[in-house]
Amino acid sequence: xxxxxxxxxxxxxxxxxxxxxxxxxxxxxxxxxxxxxxxxxxxxxxxxxxxxxxxxxxxxxxxxxxxxxxxxxxxxxxxxxxxxxxxxxxxxxxxxxxxxxxxxxxxxxxxxx
Numbered sequence: 701x702x703x704x705x706x707x708x709x710x711x712x713x714x715x716x717x718x719x720x721x722x723x724x725x726x727x728x729x730x731x732x733x734x735x736x737x738x739x740x741x742x743x744x745x746x747x748x749x750x751x752x753x754x755x756x757x758x759x760x761x762x763x764x765x766x767x768x769x770x771x772x773x774x775x776x777x778x779x780x781x782x783x784x785x786x787x788x789x790x791x792x793x794x795x796x797x798x799x800x801x802x803x804x805x806x807x808x809x810x811x812x813x
Contacts, residue, residue, distance in 0.1 A: 710793040717789030734758040
């Protein structure tokens with residue numbers, strides 16, 4: 701599934717990374733615990749409700765470059781700036797994490813484990 705298809709499926713807003721919308725996403729991980737995120741390797745997309753610059757910094761350290769912020773959280777300008785510097789994609793949507801994960805799974809996104 702492409703990032704563009706994910707945006708359409710979830711009615712998401714693209715906060716950063718417009719130029720990467722045609723990239724494929726195969727797996728995702730959902731968490732609000734950044735300590736769990738730090739244990740990941742090679743997972744392209746994080747689904748999270750944690751919306752602050754620490755999320756961007758943690759994803760950078762874990763080599764995650766697509767972040768989907770759920771629960772209608774507002775992505776800040778500081779987050780956008782930092783993500784743009786690291787060539788990350790940030791999407792945001794109004795759905796709950798549970799609904800987002802269900803929709804992504806139903807449409808072919810595989811869980812990390």
